[in-house]
Amino acid sequence: MIKYVCKHCGHHLGLIDQAVVDEARLGFDSLTIEERESIISYESNGDIVANVVCEYCQEALEQNPELILLSNLLQ
Numbered sequence: 001m002i003k004y005v006c007k008h009c010g011h012h013l014g015l016i017d018q019a020v021v022d023e024a025r026l027g028f029d030s031l032t033i034e035e036r037e038s039i040i041s042y043e044s045n046g047d048i049v050a051n052v053v054c055e056y057c058q059e060a061l062e063q064n065p066e067l068i069l070l071s072n073l074l075q
Contacts, residue, residue, distance in 0.1 A: 002026070007051035008061075021048070 002021055004013040016026075023029055028040065028050075041049045053061070061067055 002048045002050060004050045004052055006054035006057055008053060008057040011054050011056075013052065013054055023048075 001018065002016040004015070005011070006013060028036065031039065039051055041051065043049060
């Protein structure tokens, strides 16, 4: 299973509920090692978590770039 979660606000954006998921079909194979480490994490049960940015946080960052310095955009 792959869960898509906003890395800033923690909002759950989506879920791919399949036992076996081809990471190449999702484009994960095109990420650099550094990108993989910052975007993809694994839960103890084997689920994959893709830490992405939701539309709300993206818009907030575009309008207020200094927010990137905060640990949580919704402070």
